[in-house]
Amino acid sequence: MSGQNNPTALSATYGKRLRFGGRSLAKNLIMPLVLLAFAAYLVVGIVTMTVPAGTSFPGPGFFPGLIAAGMALFAVLLIVRALRTPHGEAESGDESSVGVDWASMAWIILGFGAFIVLLPWLGWIIGAGLLFWAIARGFGERRHLRSLIIGLTASSLVYIAFDMALGMSLPSGILGWEF
Incomplete structure (x- = not known):
């Protein structure tokens, strides 16, 4: 990565602890709480979903259930980490203050x-490939062609897996592919 990079990506690369002022515990708990809220939303959707009788395994709630369980697990691990991390003032030079990189956030949100x-x-393959590229760009990746190729490859594999393994079709868009 070269040029201006996302400061949070750099902190993960260099292993420096970020200082968010006196409220570091509260700020370290924001993401885990958002993950728990979204996991709860998925669980409510799974539980209230109408599933036709005779639906075989894995069923429509299986993969959302895996995603909800994974998000809950990550949230718990982040909470444990936040609670175990000392939140007093660290030694000089151990921390860096970080602001919001609005350009990175714009790439991700847009x-x-x-x-x-x-x-x-566009369909799943092209749309998800472009989404991967935009998020990679937002996190500071500057090798655009590589990001796009990885995104298109991953989205193609997901498309094939959903269609062939699960019998669920994702939008094919302008490609018009149906297996």
Whole structure:
């Protein structure tokens, strides 16, 4: 990565602890709480979903259930980490203050927005590939062609897995593929 990079990506790369002022515990608990809230939302959706009688395994709630369980597990691990991390003032030079990188946030938010709006026309493969590229760009990746190739490959594999293994079709869009 070169040029201006996302400061949070750099902190993960260099292992420096970030200082968020005197409220570091509260700020370290924001993401785990958001993950727990979204996991709870998924669980409510799974429980209240109408599943036709005779639906075989894995069923429509299986993969959302795995995602909810994974998010809950990550949230718990983040909470434990936040509670075990000392929150007093660290030694000078151990911490860096971090602000919001608005350009990075814009790439991620606009990428999701474009994905949502363009999915019916572009289809899953192209849409998810472009979403991967936009998020990678937001996190500071500057090798655009590489990101796009990885995104298109991953989205193609997911498309094939959902269609062939689960019998669920994702939007094919302009490609018009059906297996």
